[in-house]
Amino acid sequence: MIDFSSPKHRSKFGYMLLAPAVILMALIIIYPILLSVDISLQDVRIARVGGTQAPWTTKNYDWLINSEEFWNSIWVTARMVFFVGGTSLVIGLATALLVNQKFKGRALARLFVALPWAVPEVVATVIWAWMLDSSFGVINWLLLKAGFISEAIQFGSNATAAFFAVCFVMIWKGYPLVSIMLLAGLQSIPAEQYQAAKVDGASVWQRFFYVTLPNLAPVIGVTMVMTTLWVFRDFSIIYVLTQGGPIGATTTLSMLTFEQAFSFFRMGQGAAVGVVTMIICAIISRALVGRFAKSVH
Amino acid sequence: MRRLKKVAIAAALALSTSMATLPAFAxxxxxxxxxxxxxxxxxxxxxxxxxxxxxxxxxxxxxxxxxxxxxxxxxxxxxxxxxxxxxxxxxxxxxxxxxxxxxxxxxxxxxxxxxxxxxxxxxxxxxxxxxxxxxxxxxxTAYILAYNEKLLKDAGIEAVPTDWNSLLAAAKAATRDTDGDGVTDVYGLGVDSSGGSNMMHDMLHFVLDAGGNWTENGKPAFNSPGVIEGLRRFKEIYTEGLTPKDAAAGDMRQLLVEGRIAMRLDGPWIWNVMKKADPAVRDNLKLAESPLNPPVGGxxxxxxxxxxxxxxxxxxxxxxxxxxxxxxxxxxxxxxxxxxxxxxxxxxxxxxxxxxxxxxFAKANDKASAAGIDRLPKGLELEFNEVTKLVFREVQRMLIDNLSPEEAAANIQTAVERIAG
Structure with missing residues (x-):
């Protein structure tokens, strides 16, 4: 009989308690990753779980390196991450600062800020797809009526318009989460720090740059990681709005993975894109979390 | 205790009776x-x-x-x-x-x-x-022409189109800004330009009518004269604004029953869609033989x-x-x-x-079947989805960069040959 209360065996008890969670994590996270890596190393159109294993080869990765579509999707994803992430952060911070102030109707303002986040993504995107429709969409109608444009913008067949339309909907859907997280961060900043800064004669901007931002840095770090990963893996907004077109202008890595695996039935190539996406996401997450965690100290 | 036992027996009996009345599927x-x-x-x-x-x-x-x-x-x-x-x-x-x-x-x-x-x-x-x-x-099944008789008559088109030239003329006449606000309200012809198999089928009408097909003897024939002419017709309809842009086949059907599209080439299933139209529009919705020959079928x-x-x-x-x-x-x-x-x-x-x-419908089927038409390109069955995507991409490039149909056809042929091996 092991006495788990003794200092010698106390750690074993901890491991025992952790074991179910670790095993579950391994089953639902690690197994699919290993399966993806395995499929990415097979020259198969359609892989079957438990079926005959094809010999391992680097053919899919050779295709990846020489594929114009892959490098285009890397470029599109990078631009989208930068634009959506940056803009969401700016809008999210601005709205968080706004609803952190005391004013009449603050509860209602907080509700409106969070509303896009609460709407199911596909429902919201379908609504936007209709609003952005090239021929009958209300956005084009409003722009034409207001005289901002002389002819309808072809959101589906103009590469630049399609890219920004996708980014716009992503920002609309994504900024509330940034705002909510930053609001929580703002509320955790001790009021004494602001009072001390005021006593020292710090202006509003100085208080923002020397008190608010340093205190918010860890939250910003986590939020940026989450936003970046969200843009990387988001599929439904792009699929509903543009299906990755026109001419690959909105084909991100997740779109390319889906296209190869489920549209073209080239599962080996799709898995290879997925594995590379996972590696890129891991590197970015590590870099961002590490950088912002350091900035706290 | 006796009462409890009685209740338990009654419950067991009720349960077994109810189970016996449920069908037992083997x-x-x-x-x-x-x-x-x-x-x-x-x-x-x-x-x-x-x-x-x-x-x-x-x-x-x-x-x-x-x-x-x-x-x-x-x-x-x-x-x-x-x-x-x-x-x-x-x-x-x-x-x-x-x-x-x-x-x-x-x-x-x-x-x-x-x-x-x-x-x-x-x-x-x-x-x-x-x-x-x-x-x-x-x-x-084979495709037929669904049209809004009133919209054609309002545009001065009395006879249903019977060939490409009359179809194009009718589409041009029927495309109109009815309320004078500078925005087109009625389109002459609904052609899918959103990608996917429906866009391929919609373009195939023009290709077949021009004497071409996607493949010949199981080999890609995207640079054949018939396909080039088909691309030219598609480009003309799109760039002249005779069809709603970037809309899918389902949207076109909906616009037809709303009285926003004058004509649409589609399968017999459109009849069931037309039946659901508002009575004011439904009475004007009619079907006729496809003016393009042979009709798309498959x-x-x-x-x-x-x-x-x-x-x-x-x-x-x-x-x-x-x-x-x-x-x-x-x-x-x-x-x-x-x-x-x-x-x-x-x-x-x-x-x-x-x-x-x-x-x-039966007549259209016979016509398409007799001409040996199948909308699925023979020899490219396994790669059909990929071919569809490539065609969409190159057609978009043709429209965005204003390439000639010959250039677009050559691009499609090269891309398809690369994946078909």
Whole structure:
């Protein structure tokens, strides 16, 4: 009989308690990753779980390196991450600062800020797809009526318009989460720090740059990681709005993975894109979390 | 205590009685389809299931709906995960990928044993894959012209178009800004430009009419004169704003029943869509022969069975297929679907009397079938989705960069040859 209360065996008890969670994590996270890596190393159109294993080869990765579509999707994803992430952060911070102030109707303002986040993504995107429709969409109608444009913008067949339309909907859907997280961060900043800064004669901007931002840095770090990963893996907004077109202008890595695996039935190539996406996401997450965690100290 | 015992006995008796009244199914056949709940074809499936279950009282068919847009992905995931549905229902242009993996049972021995006669069965040759029969064709259909008579008359077009020139002229005349606000309200012709198989089929009208086809003798022929002319016509309709831009076939059907599109080339299923239009619009919606010759036609959907289910289940699924392909159910198919069934030699006099356009559909089918038309490009079956994507990409490039149809055709041919090997 092991006495788990003794200092010698106390750690074993901890491991025992952790074991179910670790095993579950391994089953639902690690197994699919290993399966993806395995499929990415097979020259198969359609892989079957438990079926005959094809010999391992680097053919899919050779295709990846020489594929114009892959490098285009890397470029599109990078631009989208930068634009959506940056803009969401700016809008999210601005709205968080706004609803952190005391004013009449603050509860209602907080509700409106969070509303896009609460709407199911596909429902919201379908609504936007209709609003952005090239021929009958209300956005084009409003722009034409207001005289901002002389002819309808072809959101589906103009590469630049399609890219920004996708980014716009992503920002609309994504900024509330940034705002909510930053609001929580703002509320955790001790009021004494602001009072001390005021006593020292710090202006509003100085208080923002020397008190608010340093205190918010860890939250910003986590939020940026989450936003970046969200843009990387988001599929439904792009699929509903543009299906990755026109001419690959909105084909991100997740779109390319889906296209190869489920549209073209080239599962080996799709898995290879997925594995590379996972590696890129891991590197970015590590870099961002590490950088912002350091900035706290 | 005695009271408690009585209650327990009564409860046990009630439970056992209620269990006895529930049907005890020895077997359940799973069946996934995008047609569940659809007026017409969905009703036909219900009747097939009902008949099969009446002939097999101990078997239940469990039908589940999966939307057409996510159908191939879902089926693919089910097969890849080793849990395919027992009754396999697939589109005629996607079954080849499943057959190529050896996932579909060879129906040849079953057909031979049962003595099923498939001579003259429309589109059945499409079900032959690498020397085996992997499915039974459920629908071969041809396209017709749906038009809004009032919109054409308002535009000064009295006669229904009968060729490309009259179709183009009618489309130009009918495209109008009716309220003078500078925005087009009515489009002459609804052509899918959103990518996907429907856009390929919509473009095929122009290609076939110009004497071309996507493939010739199983080889890509995207740079042939017929395809180039087809691309030129598509570009003209798109750039002159005669069709709503970047809209899908489903949107076009909706716009037609809303009176926003004057004409649309589509399959017979559009008749069921037109019936749902507002009465004020519905009275003006008519069908006619396709002005383009030969009309687009082709195989639509197939039924088969997975290769790795038990022999007992295979026998039951084959019974289900036999019910679906029996003469009386084929007749019901024609009645409920308002379109000719693939089984030859059926008497359609009742359907013709009941449906004003049934004869038109049958005539269009005969015309497309006689010309050997199949909207699925022969030789590119496995790569069809990829080819569709490539064609869409190069057509978009043609429109955005204002490339000539010759340049676009050459780009498509190069890209398709690269993937087709």
């Amino acid at each position: 077997e359940t056949l799973t069946f996934v389809s995008w047609m569940k709940g659809e007026p017409g074809y969905g009703d036909w499936w219900n009747e097939v299931i009902q008949k099969f279950e009446s002939e097999h009282p101990d078997v239940k068919v469990e039908m589940t709906k999966v939307a057409r847009s996510e159908y191939a992905d879902t089926m693919f995931t089910m097969f890849a995960g080793g849990t395919p549905p027992d009754i396999v229902h697939l589109a005629a242009f996607e079954y080849q990928s499943f057959a190529n993996e050896g996932w579909l049972e060879d129906l040849g021995p079953y057909i031979k044993k049962s003595g099923m006669n498939l001579d003259g069965w429309a589109g059945q040759s499409t079900c032959e894959w690498k020397g085996t029969t992997n499915c039974i064709m459920l629908l071969y 195989t639509s959907n197939v039924i088969g069975m997975p290769s790795d289910i038990s022999d007992e289940k295979k026998a039951l699924v084959w019974d289900f297929i036999q019910v679906a392909t029996s003469k009386d159910m084929q007749q019901r198919f024609a009645t409920l679907g308002s379109s000719p069934a693939p089984m030859p030699g059926l008497d359609y006099s009742a359907e013709i009397a009941a449906s004003p356009y049934f004869e038109l």
